[in-house]
Each structure stands twice: as structure tokens, then as C-alpha cells.
Amino acid sequence: MNLSSDHLAIRTTCAYCGVGCGVQATPKGDGTATISGDTLHPANRGRLCVKGSALGETLGLEGRLLYPQVRGEDGLRRVSWDAALDQVAGQWRSIIAEHGPQAVALYVSGQLLTEDYYVANKLMKGYVGSANIDTNSRLCMSSAVAGYKRAFGEDLVPLCYDDLELADLVVLVGSNTAWCHPILFQRILRAKEQRPEMKLVVIDPRRTATCELADLHLPVKAGTDVWLFNGLLSYLARIGAMDPAFVEQHTNGLTAALETANIDCADPAAVARICRIDPALLLEFYELYAATAKTITAYSMGVNQSSAGTDKVNAIINCHLIGGRIGQPGMGPFSITGQPNAMGGREVGGLANMLAAHMDLENPEHRDVVQTFWDAPVMADSGGLKAVDLFKAIEEGSIKAVWVIGTNPVVSMPDADQVRRALSRCELVVASDIMQHTDTNEYADVLLPALGWGEKDGTVTNSERRISRQRAFLPAPGEALADWKILSLFAQRMGYSGFDFRSAHGVFAEHARLSGFRNTAADVPRMFDISGLAGLNAREYDDMEPTQWPVRRLASGQLEVEERLFADRQFATADGKARFVPTATRAPVNAVSEDFPLVLNTGRVRDQWHTMTRTGKAPTLADHTAESFVDIHPQDALLHGVREGELARISSEWGAMVARVQHGGGIPRGSVFIPIHWNNQTASDARVGALVNPEVDPVSGEPEFKHTPVRIEQFRVNWHGFILSRSSKALDSVAHWTRIQGRSFNRYELAGRNVIKDYSGWARTLLGVHDADADWLEYEDRTAGVYRAVHIVDDRIEQCIFLSPRQDMPSRAWLASLFCKDVLSEIDRVGLLVGMPVEKGADAGPTVCSCFGVGRNTICQSIVEKDLKTVQEVTACLKAGGNCGSCVPEIKKILVQTRVEAAEEKL
Template identity: 85%
Template sequence: MNLSQDHLAIRPVAPVGTVRTTCAYCGVGCGVSATPQADGTVAIAGDKQHPANLGRLCVKGSALGETVGLDGRLLYPQVREADGLRRVSWDEALGKMAAKWRAVIDEHGPDAVALYVSGQLLTEDYYVANKLMKGYVGSANIDTNSRLCMSSAVAGYKLAFGEDLVPLCYDDLELADMVVLVGSNTAWCHPILFQRILKAREARPDLKLVVIDPRRTATCELADLHLPIKSGTDVWLFNGLLSYLSRIGAVAPDFITDHTNGFDAALAAANIDCADPLAVAKVCRIDPALLIEFYEAFAATAKTITAYSMGVNQSSAGTDKVNAIINCHLIGGRIGQPGMGPFSITGQPNAMGGREVGGLANMLAAHMDLERADHRDVVQTFWDSPAMARRGGLKAVDLFKAIEEGKVKAVWVMATNPLVSLPDADQARRALEKCELVVASDIMQNTDTNAYAHVLLPALGWGEKDGTVTNSERRISRQRAFLPAPGEALGDWQIISLFAQRMGYAGFDFADAAAVFDEHARLSGFRNEAQDIPRAFDMSGLAGLTPAEYAELEPVQWPARRDAAGVVHSEARLFADHRYAHGDGKARFIATATRAPANAVCEDYPLTLNTGRVRDQWHTMTRTGKSHTLADHISESFVDIHPQDALLHGVREGELARISSAWGAMVARVQHGGGIARGSVFIPIHWNGQTSSDARVGALVNPVVDPVSGEPEFKHTPVRIDQFRVNWHSFILSRTEVNLDSVAHWTRIQGKAFARYELAGRNTIGDFSAWARALLGVDDLDADWLEYEDKTAGVYRAVHVVDDRIEQCIFLSPRQDMPSRAWLASLFARDQLSEIDRVGLLVGMPVEKGADTGPTVCSCFGVGRNTICNAIVEQDLQTVAQVTACLKAGGNCGSCVPEIKKILVHTRVELAAG
């Protein structure tokens, strides 16, 4: 496939004007203004009217327009046969699925089939999927990849409050006097929220920002206090805080007596081994002075928010960590008022919407409990369903175990890539290999998971589908279509409804997404007022919208109810009346016992693996991997390791290493980021089988789960690290795809009008020129082929030129000291190479001064490290604000500000040193 921008599969679109929609990435839920252009591209801007972001977008959101092309899209239903995939009609694909599901259910029962869905689905999709499985198939075997990121937060909220309720809103971040970020690299993963916090601190310098994280991340660079606790010791830290608050009298006794239960048991559990701050500091491996500073600040600051994310949730003790945090707010009554409370920040755009409709295997729609007969009766009556699930289904990790064991014989995977994202991902692959029927609904043709699907169903993607999502502050927003449906793709709710009808189920004749939303809204209020404690989740005020009203629905938080006059009232924050969803109306302190992570390091696996995200990529890169803007900041998977550990284990910065665990192995490039403690390593989650030969970190991850939430232990896997010996390193920039089957290790990076490949090999290359020509597919001996070879040094470089424009280039060396990729990428933007360009290509470096901008720092404006360093030196820049004024870098989403700050410090130190 030709990779030039003018040859990408771009749909012709008649411009429809600007459409207000919602971002497809994290749980912040930013509003987006999308304007289709006549050439098929889409102009993207922040929606200034949306209360989540007020017009600001991070670099991922800003680059959404680069991801809507049709290259690589799954456009038609297909079935797998002995000789490969065959295109079929929707009727044939759904008929094959329905026949198999019916046969399996008839022979083995409803629990022998399952759905595995995703926080990428819209709420309407999620609702119909749950209605199908729990109300008609009669099984709760429907779980979601949200199990992997926020199910511990759900479990913690339900235990404490009686319902899955986030009590705060984003405005509270600006009203707080102290914000504590726990296990959250907010500057990179939720940059718009982080910028709101920083802007509030600029207006009120007394606002204190505390970060609790084992790594020194970009977020820590701008914090007032960083507690680098040992991974897995959060419960010790917060139990110690609870004990400290009680001991010094920082409590609200009337609130505890009147509005809570369980205080004595929770305090007793905390006092067992966390009453002594020195002992807590020792377990957490932090300076006791830092610990006391944090405890004192928390005690002295009533308006404190503790915001937590994956570093808390993704743990075999994740639910306990959440409740240990909540306990520290309940003891002082710091909840239900502006600027205070425990705040779960979700990772996916609709993780919250999935929770509303019972997306997890242990939940029912509308925040009802699957284990309660009265709740099951409410839902079954409303749905008029024939076969209601009566017990919780299989959670994600257990589901794939059951598939491998043959207990689940048919699985339908929607909008997710479990062979990359699940822990022990090779087990998930074994499971799908054995499964009798694997169906995948997706927007992309080639994913690690789709390779094992017997039926592929084309779904609509962002910009094409229509519905709603709910962000981390309970705000429902519209995701609107502004692009035509490509090929035969359908919305997920449509696909599920058609399948349900093929199964013979009534109740799935929805006319459009608005009809699904209306049913969801009506269920949320059904028989709710008859309850002693009505469910807080109630969006019945949004029921009965006309299609036009649904189309124009503005962002609104739930609860959303109508008064007697028909006016909808929404609540920004919960619990102002101190009424909770437990039967007695009281919140619960939960006793949290301290315990070490499930698997400790050992002689064979002496290091602890922590996983997470990088700034410019998203999940398994099936969307962000298409954007050249997002590819430049961090191009390859890496393993961040302390220099002393690297020396001890015989690996070097810049070289490749093999990281292995008891469950699997992968290869990544070694780096010393400066923020990792001894004994730990960090690897990002994003790379998959289409973007790298061997970089799926999920293959390593410990599959142990939290006993309450079922969330896996992504932050604590025992691993070892070894050299990955290679004979040569190489990279390629090419306008056409390159066949890499013969290469030992490779990574593919999307460029603008080309693809870049980073390669390494273990073989010995005899004829460099023949090898390069074969790899690049250049068999024309008369081609314009420039090359340089130093056989003694093992250095080779070649450039293929077509019509005076660079078509491909390849550079090879036994070492990593090869030319700047940024400089070479700039040559692909030129219609014609100059003679000085050709000279530079042969000598392996730019001849013109300033041609090499260096690695990208600010992706929003494409500003490289060398450009920033040169500006600091030449214009005597002293502050980040001056760098931004000069180069724009850091002036959009701000997620690169911590990096600019570090560059500024290092450059000025070098200047001072002479």
C-alpha cells in the first residue's frame, strides 16, 4: 500500500458545517468541534461551550482528524474459511452467528456464550448489549475492558456509599485548597484536568498539589510535594493517615455518628500496623519528614480532593486502596461540599456510561444489583424479558480462562483488543485459538484479536456513530456523526439488535439511537421513587426527548430529574444532604487490612514491573497509531530502569533488552528516564502486533486479580531483564509498506506521507546493497539509488529517489549512532531533493544548520528538542512562559510543559558550566 498522504483511503465528504461532538479518548470527556472538509479531511478544535474543557484539547484530541481515514478499515462482514476470510452479506454473517449461539445455548446453557465489550462503546451500544445478555440470553457473561481500569473504583464506591457514585465535579478541582493525585500521571493521561488545576494554582498560589506515585512522572515535576511510595503500599499510607487524623483529633464526630457506620472497625484495622508514622514511612520507603508533611497538610486542609486513577485501581488490593482513601475523607466529613472528596478519574471515554447500564458482569442496568431479587424484578418487568440472569457472570480474566477450558464456547468481542490489553495476554490468545466461535466487531481489519475471529463485523467509528458518553464527573455528552458510514459498517447497537432479532428476541426494534437513549433514561427512573432510598442514578428527566431534542442535547450531569413543572434539574455534586444509598442512608467506613501484592519478586524475577501510558498514545494504538503527529514524541516501546539496576543486569541505555515474567516475554529499548526507583521497571501498554514485532507488555502481566473488583495487578509483576543481543541496527523511511518477516525485531511508526521502521537483526548481512534492495522491494537495477558502504565498520546507507523525490531510505550500523530521524522526515515533505540534500544523505547528517530539529517535545506545534535548546541559548530564555511565547511549545494542552521545564534547567546549567 502506498503511504503518501494523497493516496490514503480518504472518503469524499460533502461539508456539513461544524458539528459539536465529544472526544474519543480519556474519561475527561472533552467537547470537540469537527468540521469536515471537501477533500475528506476533518478540521478539529476544542468546543468552547463544553464545560469539561472550555475549548482546550490535548494533543491526542487535537489530532483526531488524522485518524478518520479509511486506510486499514474493516468495511464489510467477513467469515473465516479454510483458505482465509471471505466477504459475506450481513444476513449470512448474522445467520452463522445466531445458528451457533442457539446450538450452544440449547446444548450447554446460556452461560456457554459471552460478550466482551469496551469503554469505547457508546452508552446506547452498551445498553443494548446488556439487555441482550442479561435479559434475553439469561446470562451475565458480559464483561468489559473497563474491568481492567476502573472496576476497583466502582467496588470501593459501592461499599462506601451503597451505589457507584462519584460525588464531585471538575469545578471542585479549582475550588479545592489541596489536590492529592494518587497513582495518576495526570499531566500526560488527563492533561486538560491537569491544566485546570495548574491554572487554579496560578490564581491561588496557596493551592497545594501533592502527587503520590512510585515514579517521578511529568506530573511530579510541577507538584509541591511528591511521595514516591513503594509500589503496592497505598493502603499503609492511607491507613496511617486515618490513624493520624484520629490521633490528633482531625475528625467530625457528629458526622461520623449521624451519617456513617463502621468507623471503629476501620480505625482498629488501620491501627494494627499503621499507627506509627515511622513504621509507615519504612514500609512505603519514603522519607518520614515527607510523610508527616503530607499528613499535616491533609489534616489542616478541609477542602482537599484525593483524585486517583490506574495506580490505585489496577491492583490485587485495588478496592482496599480506594476504601482506604474514602475513609480518610469520611473521618472529617470532607464530602458533599465544594472542593472536597474522593474522585475517581476514569481512563476511557465511556467507562462511566458502561457503569450506568450495568456493563460489568456483576451489575444490572441503572445501578441496580444483580444479586438482589427485587432489583432483578424491576429490570425484568421493565424489559418484559423472558430469561433474566440471576447471578453474576464471569469477569474479564476468568472469562478468558473459561474460554480456554471450553466452558464458554462462543464469545463476541466488541471494540477492544484483549490479546494486547489483558494480563497474561498469551493465555487470551490460547483461549481464542480453542474457542468454537469468535466474533469480533471492530473498525479495523487487522488487530491481534481479529486474527483469531471466525466472523468479523464492521462497526462505525468515531465521527460516524451517534449516541452519548458519560465522563468522570457524571456528565452525559453527545457524540455526533459528521461523516458518512463507510462500506457496510453499522453502529454497534444496530448490530446487536439485528443479531437479537435473528435469535428470535422481541424488544430490539429500536428506530435509532435516540430510542435506545429514551429507554435507558426511562429505566433509570422506573419504580425508583418507590424505594426507601431512591437510586442516585436517575436520568429520567431526559426521558421522552423528541429526536430533535436528543440531537441538540447539551452536556448534562446526572442525577437529572424533572420537577412538577417539567423542568429538568441536574446535580453537580452528591451527598450535600449526607444521605447515602445504603438502606439506612449512612456511608460506610470499610476496614482495610494491609497486604503485600500477590506475587513478590524472587531470584528468578528480581524486578517489579509497572505498566502505564505515554503522553501521545492511546490503549493499543489502533486509532492513535494512524496519526503522524502522535508518533514523534515516543516512537518505540521502552523499559525504564534505574542505571544501577541496568548495570547489575547487564543492559545498556539505548540498546534492546528482553523482559520476561512467569507468564511471557517481550523486547523493548532500555532508557533511564530518571524517575524510576531501584528494583522497579516501567513499560508502556500501547504497542501491538501491528506496530511492533514483540512489544505486547500484556504478555508479561501478572493475571492475579482483586478478590472484590476482579481488576488485575497491572502495577506489580515480578520480571527479569536480559540483553537482547543483535548484530546490527537499522531504520527505514518509506512511502510504501515494507515486508519485515525476515527481521528479528522491528517497530513501525506512522510518519507524514511515509512510514518509519526501527529494525534490529541477529543475522550476518553479506551483501548490504542486495539486502537493502530486497527489503525495500527495489528490483530495478536502473533505479536512482544512492548508497554509501563501509564494510569494515559495518555501516551502510542507501536512498531510493523517484522523479527527484525521496521514495525510501535505509541506514544500518552495528551501533545506535545513526542519523536524525527528524531531519530525514523533513526531506519526505519536499517535492524535490536538492544537491545539498543528496550530499547530506550520503554523509549521514544534515549539511544545513538548523535542519535537525531533534526529537519532538511539543506534538501540538511540532517543536523539537534542538529547536528549544537553540532558542534558550540564542535568546537567553529563562522561563517556560518565555519558551512558549517564542516557539508556541507548551501553549496548547500543556502536557509538554514538564519536559520543557527540564530542558530549560539542563540547558541553563550547561550554559553556566561554560
């Protein structure tokens, strides 16, 4: 395959969420590619969300880590691969010899390919002899894993995406699916349009975009999900909405689960009071659930990221088991994973308490199976340190070396300042990454360049157990290598056999063989079995179509694939029966107090991903939510002395950050919401991980990202401002800043505490304009504290700065449009001086539809001038909402507001 050829479309898989959408990538030969949805992929059928559609904007090599580097007294210096790996292997050998194998660790990522994950797990557990390998997937789906294992005996997601379209009731719990998994949400909505009787219920403390299109929203108090579902279990049993034959023949433990549920959840009125929802809404949900056999309960981070996350999962599963609502089309408990390969990592034992091929680390028979297959010299015989405890051990000094692969824990971990302290004290920190500068890489002693999306080759598994190929369509940049290759070269230097892999295909084949090794003869055969794929040759592997597991090869040679699990009512337990799990109610560990009276909830925004190392490079994704924000109820804002549009400091027992106050309209009293994405590369002080409570679920080890007591107070500044510049700026002297990527410029939002006496001199210094004869337009109103200046080079805008004591400054969208012009017109210059566009319609307003670049002002104007009445009419007129649909809830709101305002003006 000629990776540099033009017009050669490569079928691959999206790099973002666990939906696992198929992508068609057509490289252009200049390092870029055209991206479109793969119409043949069953997950998305040709559709992509705005993040997937913008993947082509993230492929540039700006900021890439391209060569191995080692830190010395004079900073980082470039070295050869041999030198870098020799140094790492030498230090690991010395540390293991002196302190034992428990003194080293890997911290990996759900964005690794399965082949990478497999080699890392084999290296640590079968050759180093330590289970100190954990993953950032611990932070998002480990509670789902633990819940499935307790109920079914194995980590098994029983259904598929098609079931979302077959269900008569879809219950979304703790999931802003419209924004975080938009392709799945659009599949649900299209099914609902075809069958209006289909119902959608959303259970979420916040009123999110997902709620705008739901039939029923239950705004439960954060942390009360177990009460809600225990109450549902009790209600179903009391009214007889159960399947006695299924319960008797195929489950164990209902009596104990009901006894626990009935302790404080037998009375719906009491449950409603604890959950702080209207009793009528609660009963409406209970009655709807009881009356609808084909029900799917889909859950995500709002359930998993909790100190009671595993119990929340099992409380949900219990409600499905009591009615036998599992194993059949259109029904079942469905964990929607957050990362592209969180499921693949689970398959190869990427968590510290697991073994490869869904085997248990604590099970001696399973350890023997894996050790025999690997011909491993040693085998870890007990669980390793989970993520939070891992970084505590690093700070305490019991772990002397850590290798971080494909993740950014200084931003993403709870109590993130503790992670920073830990890495700063660690004897050896190695980081494999695609980016040179991340918050974590600042602490690395050795930096190793890895391949990124579009360059690496292997497989990922999505939330419906579907294995898809992620194929390379770009050449490796610099000296970057695949993660499995880096780890294999390292293992060879450590003197370990069994790592002579030549390709991703070779790794996958070994992984597939292990899944079937001693499986059919086992007392309880493992349901995870892809041994049918073990015999694929290199070409067949390269051409492999998206395939759900299990995949077994029959005697006839045909492959047997199961779309849904448990159709035969057989579960992966010793007696073949599913288990009801008693789930006792308990409040979050850390309660609000006088010092920290508000509850912090964290999550994603629509157009960004994780810590923005990839999405932060895409101009298309920058405008919808440009800065970190804290969403707070207006009454709480008044009580705590903060105002919408201004900056506030939010602090907890563990740390603090600064964000802009907003009233999104969906946050309950007593709570605040802050997104997770911003870091020290994109903002001066916006790492929400620094605030987050490090309390974890006692079963899964997943942290409590949804319930941290915080306080909020004013972040006083003397002025606000922004810069648009074709070159990057160093802004350490500014009290607060955020960097946003534009199409041909960088945008910086600023706020300062200094008193500016000479605006012109200060602005020129900040922008680096030292030529007294530069084409420099400026306006100053010292009385009002307003200043704006524009630097023009060869009749083209080079950079501009606008300052004011208030937030009412010119439209960034209008100014951004001027950077697309090769020559500024006289009317443009006039607009720059007066601080607003002179021509009508020049300001499209803040971006609403990122897919087609449609602004709010354009939508409002079209609604009024063309009398648009529905979202469909807006889409037909402007295309807005016509691709991924994640902006449809916002368009719906704009429609209502604009039409009401227009009607009021006529009165």
C-alpha cells in the first residue's frame, strides 16, 4: 500500500469515543487527508460527528514529538532509539534488582490499539512479574466492568447498537449522549421519528442537550442513582412486573437483593424525596419501565465515575434481571464506553486487576493458562495498584519508575496536583506520546515518539464488542514508532523472549490464539473468544471487516459470530446463572460543608476531547466552547458573589482553578459543572482535575469525578481582552489567559490585574511589535478604559488586541473572518477602528453548528426573515443540524427564543 498516494481511500476507525465509527480517509499527498464516514461500517453507516469529521485538521506535525529525547542538566536533548531504550532498560533492570518488580509500573491509555495494549500487559504481568499496569480507562469504565463481572461472571456487554433502534424504551442514565456519543443519539432519534410511540427517558442531575429531546427527564440529586434503581426493583417486585420463570431458572440472589432494596427504597415517595424529584415523575418512570418489556438502560460516566459506581451498575442490571429483559432484541443493560479502545483494553487485561482474554489474575488456573501460553518466566499473582493508588505509591517512593503511554495524567487524574508532585519526585519517568508538550511530558526524563491516528495500524473494539481495523494512511513522521514496537524493543533489551513481533498482525494473531487456548475444555468456558480470527493471514487481517465477538470457527470452517449475548440464558458463572447483587444505598463519601458548600460535577463539552492534545488543533472545533467555564445556578451565583460572563476561582480541599461563569439553564441549586478538557498548554489555570476528589469506588477503583465539594468566589481583574494573532504569544505576564486555535491565527482570551498606564506601549510589547513605522491602527478611550489596536502587514491583518474593563467587546467571529482576507478593504479598516463590522451580516455570531460553520446570528436572522418554524426548516435553509445532529437541541432552543422575541417586538 502506497501511503502517500493521492485519492486512495483507506477505511479506518475514528480516534475518539467508544461508538467506534468507521471512517474513510483519503490522503492528499501533502500530509493532510479528506475525511468522511464509512457507509459500510455498521456502527455509524456513513455518519460522523463533528469531532470525527474534523479529524483531518488534526494531522499536521505542528507540536509533534518526532525523535527520542533524554533530559539532562541542560534540558532535553535528541538521542537515538538505541540510546533511549538502553537507558530506560538499564534503569529498569537496576531498580528491579534492588527493589523488586513491584517498584516499576506502566500507566497506559484507552486510546492505544489492542495490539499495543496486549504487548504492554504481557510485558508487565508475564515477564516483569508485576501487575502494576493500569490505564486511564480506570477513570471511565472500570465500574461497568466490575458490575458486569459481578452479575454475569465475566465482563460482557450483552447487546448491540441495533437494539437501540429496536427498543420501545431507552433510558439514558448519567449520559449526555447528544454531545458525548452523538452518532448513537441520532440513531435513537431516527428510530423515534419512525416509531413515535418509542419513549426516551433521561436520568441526569443536569438538564443537558440530551434532555431537550427526551420524553421524560428525571433530574435526580447527584449520587442517588442506587436509591432510584433499588426503588424500581422494589416496585417491579411489588406489582408483579417480573419474569418468575427466568428468575427461578437463570438467576440467583433475588431475595437478598430485594431485602437490601426494601430497607429504604420500598416507598416511592421516600425515594423521590431522597432523589429530590417530583414523586409524580418518579412514578411515571416506574410505570413506563414496568409496562415496557423491550427496554434498554444505557449508562455512561454519570454512573461509572462514582465512589458507588459498581453498585449503581448492579442496581441497573438487577432491574433487567427481574423481568428477564436481557439476551433478546431491544433490551438489556448497556455500558457506553468513553474511549475508542476501552473495550479492547479490557479484552487483553489492561487493568491492574485483570489478565488477558478476560481471565482473572486472582484465579490460579487462569494464571497457569496465560503463563503456559506465553511461556512466561514469571507471572504476577495478585492485583497491581489501580490508578489513584499507583500515583500515591509513586509519590511515597515505593514505585521508582513509571512509563506513561498515550495519556496525560497531570490533567486527567483526580487530585491532579498530587500526580504532578509524584512525577516530580519519581526516579525515572518515561513518556511515549505523539506531542512534544503536554503537562505530563514536562516531568519526563525520557520522551519516546509514538505513531498517531492515521499512522498506526491495528484494531480497536467499540462499545458493542465490535472489533474494527484502524489502518495507517500516512507515513510515520520523523522516527516515531508504534507503541507495540517500542515496548517489544524495550522487552528485548530487558532480555525477555516472546517479543519478536514483526507486525501488528502478529500481535493480533497471538491475542486471538490466547482467547481460545484451553477455553472449550474449561469448567466455565470464557465468552470472550476470538480464536476464529487467529488463522487470518496478513492480507486477511488487513482486509478484516468490523466483527463482533465472540468469533469462533466451526468444524465447517465458517465463522460463528454472536450479535447478542445470553440469548440461550446461559451466563459465564459456574452454574450458568446470572447473579442479583445487593446494592446498599450510601451517600458520597465527601459531603458539602460550610467551607465547600457546592458539589462539583465534571464532564465533556460537545466539540472537544479529553485533554485537547488532538481536538485542540482543529479550528472547526474551537468556537462552540472556546474557554473553560463553570456552570452555576443564578441564585447560587448571587449568593456567592459571582456574575455571569466574569471569571471565578473554584477551589476544593485538593486544589483550585479559574473559569468563566455561565448560566447554562440546566444546573440545579447547590451544584456546579466544569468541563475536563483544558490544561496548562491551553489555559493559564484551568485544570479541573486539580480540584477533583480522589475518593474511589471500593470495588472498581474508579474515582469520584461527579461529586467534589467546592466553593466559588470572584477572581477580580482590572480588565478583559483578547488577541488574534498569526503567531503564538508568550503570556506569562497576564493574570489569566486561554488559547484557542483559529484557521489562520491563534486566539487568546485575556484578563489582567495590572493597571495599564501606557496602552500603546504595553500592547506593542505584548504583541512583539517593535518597529515604530509598523502599520498600526489604534483607538483609545482612557476614560472608559477601552483600547483596541490592529497590526497590519502588507495590507493583511497580522494581529489585533482589544481591551475593556467589561466583557462587551467586538465579535471574535467577525474578526476571525478578516484573517481570511489577503487584503483589508477600507471599510474593514473602519470597522476595526470603531470595533464592529460596518457591513450588515458580516458577523455570523458564535458557532452553533460546527459541522457547517453556522453561527447563531445567521440562524436567528434566517428564522425571522424566512419565518422558519422547525429545526427541519432551519436545516433545509442553512444545513445546520444536518450532519451529526449534536447542535439540534441548541437550534431548537434558538428557534423558541427567537420566535418569542420576534412576536414580542410586534406587540
